[in-house]
Amino acid sequence: MFAKILVPLDGSALSSTILxxxxxxxxxxxxxxxxxxxxxxxxxxxGYGDDPYWQGTPPExxxxxxxxxxxxxxxxxxxxxxxxxxxxxxxxxxYARELRPDIxxxxxxxxxxxxxxLRGSVAExxxxxxxxxxLLATPAKIEGPGADREPGFRRILVPLDxxxxxxxxxxxxEEVARAFGAVVVLAHVEPVPAEPVLYGAIVKAMDxxxxxxxxxxxxxxxxxxxxxxxxxxxxxxxxxxxLARAEKADLLALATHGRTGLARAVFGSVxxxxxxxxxxxxxxxxxxxxxxxxxxxxxxxEATP
Numbered sequence: 463m464f465a466k467i468l469v470p471l472d473g474s475a476l477s478s479t480i481l482x483x484x485x486x487x488x489x490x491x492x493x494x495x496x497x498x499x500x501x502x503x504x505x506x507x508x509g510y511g512d513d514p515y516w517q518g519t520p521p522e523x524x525x526x527x528x529x530x531x532x533x534x535x536x537x538x539x540x541x542x543x544x545x546x547x548x549x550x551x552x553x554x555x556x557y558a559r560e561l562r563p564d565i566x567x568x569x570x571x572x573x574x575x576x577x578x579x580l581r582g583s584v585a586e587x588x589x590x591x592x593x594x595x596x597l598l599a600t601p602a603k604i605e606g607p608g609a610d611r612e613p614g615f616r617r618i619l620v621p622l623d624x625x626x627x628x629x630x631x632x633x634x635x636e637e638v639a640r641a642f643g644a645v646v647v648l649a650h651v652e653p654v655p656a657e658p659v660l661y662g663a664i665v666k667a668m669d670x671x672x673x674x675x676x677x678x679x680x681x682x683x684x685x686x687x688x689x690x691x692x693x694x695x696x697x698x699x700x701x702x703x704x705l706a707r708a709e710k711a712d713l714l715a716l717a718t719h720g721r722t723g724l725a726r727a728v729f730g731s732v733x734x735x736x737x738x739x740x741x742x743x744x745x746x747x748x749x750x751x752x753x754x755x756x757x758x759x760x761x762x763x764e765a766t767p
Contacts, residue, residue: 466496468563468594470554470584471530473501473523478530480569480599483614483743495539500557501527503547551587558594567597589718592748595634599743614642618745619711621649621702621736624674627749628717632678634747635715639687646682646689647709648675651698668693699736706741715745 467484471477484497501523527543534541546553558566570585589596620635622628639646650671652664675691682689692709694701706714716736 464564466563497539497541499543502550550584615713631717631747649692651701
């Protein structure tokens with residue numbers, strides 16, 4: 463599925479739970495996978511001498527990162543661990559630009575899903591600026607490496623707003639669906655209009671959305687991917703979250719726009735609410751022009767614990 467995966471880890475067991483979603487190939491695999499683990503020291507380690515990794519990283523973190531690399535490598539992936547120093551978001555973005563991964567996979571923290579992410583954390587900064595697709599997951603929703611369950615996705619909800627930019631998430635969702643044999647649920651929520659309109663106008667808009675989605679469903683099924691559509695009317699954020707639960711989706715795939723906002727062109731201010739409350743992992747494709755690269759952070763060590 464994804465040949466090159468970048469996984470930022472902070473050394474905690476929580477952050478490592480994301481590996482459960484990417485560490486093993488889908489449907490038995492095929493092809494060599496490269497999993498790149500990145501740990502960022504947010505301190506100045508220049509004074510640590512010739513071995514800043516060992517001196518700058520607590521033993522428990524060092525041991526945990528080494529174990530994660532061993533687990534991933536034992537399952538057939540070409541896995542390496544890089545340690546760098548600097549601002550975590552800047553380092554992650556710079557390393558991603560160097561490596562050009564197929565996807566960046568990060569777990570999020572906080573009891574309320576992604577609410578902390580959307581209030582200025584590292585993941586928010588990466589989300590708003592990454593030119594590469596992101597897989598974001600709340601640790602409470604997934605199990606860590608070594609779990610007995612088989613990782614993967616069975617039902618993918620893809621909200622679409624009928625714009626070409628919003629549709630850029632479709633190829634990635636199709637790839638995931640094909641890899642895991644998942645069902646794709648294409649959804650459109652017709653928002654409540656700001657000004658009063660005739661009921662017939664709303665019905666016509668929903669009919670047009672249904673016609674568009676039926677074409678996509680037919681194309682997916684012709685390609686061997688099971689698919690269906692859902693069209694709703696109401697508050698888009700609330701309806702998308704309701705659909706995710708009603709469909710028992712285990713992945714929510716959507717596109718975002720803008721340098722400073724999240725998908726405002728697609729859902730108005732909806733995407734922030736969806737991301738904040740999403741009950742499942744998120745596959746996010748950013749459609750805006752990529753910002754200028756940040757100043758390069760020097761590599762501290764290619765770690766080999």
